[in-house]
Amino acid sequence: MLLGRKYCIIVFLIMVLLPIVTWGQDGKKAKKWSLDGYLKNLQNTWIEDFDNNWIIWNSINNRLDFKWYPNNKMYATIGIRNQLQFGQLIQVVPDYDKMLDNDYGFFDLTKVIGNNDNYVLFSNIDRLYFKYTANKIEFQIGRQRINWGRNLVWNPNDIFNSFSYFDFDYEERPGSDAVLLQYYPNYTSSIQLACKLDHNNDVTMAALYKFNKWNYDMQFMGGVMLEDIVLGAGWAGQIAGSGFRGEFSCFINTDNSIDTTATLIASIDWDYTFKNSLYIHASALYNNNGTTGNAGFRPIFINEDITAKNLTLSRASLFGQVTYPVSPLVTAGIASIFNPYDLSAFAGPSVDISLRDDLYLFFMGQIFTGAAGTEYGGYGTLFYIRLKWSF
Amino acid sequence: MKQIKTILICVILASPLLQMDAQNLSAKEIIVKADNKMRGTSSESTITMKIVRPTWERTVTFRSWEKDRKYSLTLITAPAKEKGQTFLKRDTEMWNWIPNISRLVKIPPSMLSQGWMGSDYTNDDILKESSIVVDYIHTIIGDETISGNECYKIKLIQKEDAAGVWGNIITWVSKEEFLQLKSTYFDEDGYLVKTETASEIKMMDDRKIPTYMEIIPEDDPGHKTIVIINTIKFNTNIADGFFSQQNMKRVR
Numbered sequence: 025m026l027l028g029r030k031y032c033i034i035v036f037l038i039m040v041l042l043p044i045v046t047w048g049q050d051g052k053k054a055k056k057w058s059l060d061g062y063l064k065n066l067q068n069t070w071i072e073d074f075d076n077n078w079i080i081w082n083s084i085n086n087r088l089d090f091k092w093y094p095n096n097k098m099y100a101t102i103g104i105r106n107q108l109q110f111g112q113l114i115q116v117v118p119d120y121d122k123m124l125d126n127d128y129g130f131f132d133l134t135k136v137i138g139n140n141d142n143y144v145l146f147s148n149i150d151r152l153y154f155k156y157t158a159n160k161i162e163f164q165i166g167r168q169r170i171n172w173g174r175n176l177v178w179n180p181n182d183i184f185n186s187f188s189y190f191d192f193d194y195e196e197r198p199g200s201d202a203v204l205l206q207y208y209p210n211y212t213s214s215i216q217l218a219c220k221l222d223h224n225n226d227v228t229m230a231a232l233y234k235f236n237k238w239n240y241d242m243q244f245m246g247g248v249m250l251e252d253i254v255l256g257a258g259w260a261g262q263i264a265g266s267g268f269r270g271e272f273s274c275f276i277n278t279d280n281s282i283d284t285t286a287t288l289i290a291s292i293d294w295d296y297t298f299k300n301s302l303y304i305h306a307s308a309l310y311n312n313n314g315t316t317g318n319a320g321f322r323p324i325f326i327n328e329d330i331t332a333k334n335l336t337l338s339r340a341s342l343f344g345q346v347t348y349p350v351s352p353l354v355t356a357g358i359a360s361i362f363n364p365y366d367l368s369a370f371a372g373p374s375v376d377i378s379l380r381d382d383l384y385l386f387f388m389g390q391i392f393t394g395a396a397g398t399e400y401g402g403y404g405t406l407f408y409i410r411l412k413w414s415f
Numbered sequence: 416m417k418q419i420k421t422i423l424i425c426v427i428l429a430s431p432l433l434q435m436d437a438q439n440l441s442a443k444e445i446i447v448k449a450d451n452k453m454r455g456t457s458s459e460s461t462i463t464m465k466i467v468r469p470t471w472e473r474t475v476t477f478r479s480w481e482k483d484r485k486y487s488l489t490l491i492t493a494p495a496k497e498k499g500q501t502f503l504k505r506d507t508e509m510w511n512w513i514p515n516i517s518r519l520v521k522i523p524p525s526m527l528s529q530g531w532m533g534s535d536y537t538n539d540d541i542l543k544e545s546s547i548v549v550d551y552i553h554t555i556i557g558d559e560t561i562s563g564n565e566c567y568k569i570k571l572i573q574k575e576d577a578a579g580v581w582g583n584i585i586t587w588v589s590k591e592e593f594l595q596l597k598s599t600y601f602d603e604d605g606y607l608v609k610t611e612t613a614s615e616i617k618m619m620d621d622r623k624i625p626t627y628m629e630i631i632p633e634d635d636p637g638h639k640t641i642v643i644i645n646t647i648k649f650n651t652n653i654a655d656g657f658f659s660q661q662n663m664k665r666v667r
Contacts, residue, residue, distance in 0.1 A: 171517040211659035260521040267523030381494040414495035
């Protein structure tokens with residue numbers, strides 16, 4: 025694959041230098057490498073207007089995660105996504121292949137291998153890093169996911185790898201090109217320093233201190249995200265058996281000519297499982313600079329436009345979810361998001377069926393409602409059928 | 416995924432599923448010996464658990480490290496979808512590490528009440544396991560032979576102030592090796608709810624133990640849960656530091 029010079033350099037480092045470094049440091053019996061992944065087919069139906077356009081397309085997605093454990097101290101991994109999309113969407117969306125070809129990391133590890141008006145085949149490396157452990161210190165370099173979020177829906181503390189909630193089929197989430205240094209003072213605490221470079225050579229750099237006190241995980245963080253100074257905190261704990269989590273981040277823009285007010289993004293998250301396995305989950309998101317009017321249309325399916333600072337354009341968003349195993353092999357659920365100001369909403373019903381230990385059939389809908397110009401208006405309705413084989 | 420989580424939580428909370436203590440001195444001695452057999456001060460094991468139903472079967476395998484009943488670390492090795500996830504328990508707190516999204520989740524207690532694919536281990540069961548010592552009155556009620564092994568038959572009756580789900584339990588402990596080879600569980604009205612059997616006694620590490628356990632619910636024909644101990648090592652002197660969030664991300 026010709027994914028550019030930078031890619032070649034990284035691959036060279038991982039594949040060539042590492043074996044040299046670890047030569048002769050033979051471990052014991054544990055297997056030194058593993059290969060995992062999956063193959064899935066997602067059928068998409070997008071109904072923008074029930075009486076007119078139904079757009080149908082497919083994506084066949086193969087993921088490969090190759091992991092290498094040369095010895096106790098070293099670890100390297102490469103995660104590759106190969107995706108073939110074909111159908112009407114490719115014909116309808118102008119420059120769809122170029123959109124898929126965008127890599128928002130410092131290195132360009134995404135490549136469209138083939139395309140015409142009917143299909144796009146692309147490959148993307150979203151994990152490619154090396155980790156070195158020296159007792160309580162860990163050093164990690166390369167494309168990785170640095171996940172500081174504690175909530176299950178909205179993560180104001182996740183300043184390195186924000187993602188779109190609606191992009192449900194990309195479970196692993198994108199990685200970022202970064203350096204991460206971690207120190208573990210004790211069994212349940214850590215200090216992390218991370219620095220990320222993106223495709224514009226912009227820097228996100230921050231420190232996090234995480235610890236456990238009074239049966240709560242707590243964390244404080246501070247740093248720089250693009251043009252903002254970020255200060256944040258989060259927690260994960262419990263109230264009467266239920267899960268109770270929260271995160272908030274304050275973004276202070278350093279470019280005073282544009283914006284002098286700070287943006288506060290806060291989210292709390294609560295869930296409870298009943299004895300009959302009925303699961304309920306609620307979350308709220310607050311943005312002090314968000315609008316109380318129509319929160320507008322934006323490409324909410326695309327991860328790259330989303331940062332911890334703009335998880336919603338509204339003053340507030342509310343989330344609710346219920347899931348229930350209707351039989352041991354079938355889990356049904358519905359998740360919903362509501363904008364209380366512009367009254368637009370999203371509902372996502374789903375059914376997940378276990379066909380075999382390694383084979384799952386998944387049905388899902390994404391139903392958006394709202395007037396033109398509202399946060400969730402204008403997307404129409406999407407239906408998905410997914411068959412996933414993991415290996 | 417949630418279901419897998421639950422089963423692991425259950426396993427973590429009560430790794431050896433087939434032990435009890437007794438209060439009556441002689442009954443207690445027997446049970447304590449049986450208990451010590453199945454669990455040292457620490458252990459390291461690989462386990463397969465199968466849920467068997469008339470029309471389907473599901474399997475999960477995992478590696479597990481345990482110490483002093485306070486700490487445990489579990490790594491899922493199959494099915495492929497959940498492989499690599501780890502669970503850490505320290506005293507009363509639990510965490511789940513999901514490597515493919517680099518997420519550390521603190522598990523709230525209510526998640527323990529979820530069932531896994533209709534497994535015949537009830538969570539209440541497992542959570543109450545450690546209090547069986549204080550919650551029951553134990554007596555030897557006879558001698559019987561279970562698959563060729565002479566056994567003490569011991570009855571456990573729940574104390575009035577106890578909150579367990581079982582009214583009484585009858586368990587058979589082999590006289591030679593002090594192995595719990597069979598247990599029957601009755602509800603508070605005295606109806607038999609499920610039967611656990613243990614077989615395939617093998618030399619594992621430094622001792623002989625049963626390596627194949629079956630749990631058969633009384634009212635569901637064709638249903639059972641099977642637990643197989645593939646490997647186990649006892650008293651391995653694992654350091655407390657092994658049970659850490661750092662190690663959750665490293666064990667394999």
